[in-house]
Amino acid sequence: QKGKYPERLAFYNLDLERNLRRKMTLNEALKGALERNEFRLMYQPIVDTTGQIVSFEALMRWRYREQEISPVEFIPLMEQSGRINQVGKWVLEEACRTLAQIHQQHGNICMCVNISLIQFYDKGFVNNVKQVIERYAIPGHLLHLEVTESLFQSEQTMINEKVSQLQQHGVKFSVDDFGTGYSSLSVIQNMNIDYIKIDRSFIQHIEQKGLSIVRAVMNMSHSLNFSVIAEGVETEKQRQLLEQCGIPYMQGYYFSRPLEHPGALAYLNTAMVQ
């Protein structure tokens, strides 16, 4: 019993040190990652109740030394260093370039782009989005910006203004990972949000507790005037239950994993032909 505690402490320090070292290494590597073309986007389809693809979500990938590092790990690092602003611009540009191609070939398909809260604090953010839309001649309503609930706990006036400025150009806003944060629905109503994406954790448990939450969000969507997307749909059973709740849009491995660009277009083509 006596020697146990210091031993554990030693393990703990080792873990801490290892974590810290990995963070530092990745941070260092992230500095030039954009210039070295180590980032790319993948695109995951979002379908309507008939199975038609109505939009794609752009998801970042980082290849570092023959390894794929998850955005769950590197996005927070870039948020902390502020690098997310520059890289976020690249993501927007790249996603809109793809959107323009899809739009030209297939008509009105939307592109969902994840935006970090940090990007809203960048003075050039609104202008940058407007410029990119103009440069690629994209109808604003085809661009959907996904933000998490934490956005609504920050500087309300500033965020509100930027959101509505972009909405005036047609751009749509979605609340990502809905149900995992703390936003109140009145805030969402004030913000005039266009879509709510119900977090995967509720869909995973839809056969138990998740169902009542999905139903509740669906009910609110009518009175608060937003539309609903279910995230992380993996099984036919989940799809059925969501359909019964009247969920209009779904996304998840059941329909398709995120796809490389050419694959996404090929998939889109066959979906349109059927």
Ligand code: C2E
């Ligand atoms: P998210 O925005 O909630 O994106 C959905 C995540 O769930 C993606 O993970 C996607 O691959 C995964 N997913 C989709 N369907 C399923 C499913 O049926 N089952 C399971 N288990 N997972 C599914 P990914 O690509 O690893 O991205 C993780 C997170 O990283 C994203 O979560 C988003 O918060 C962030 N992220 C990714 N790209 C960007 C970006 O360009 N900018 C910013 N700010 N964040 C990004």
Ligand code: CA
């Ligand atoms: Ca998202």
Ligand code: CA
């Ligand atoms: Ca999400």
Ligand code: CA
């Ligand atoms: Ca997320």
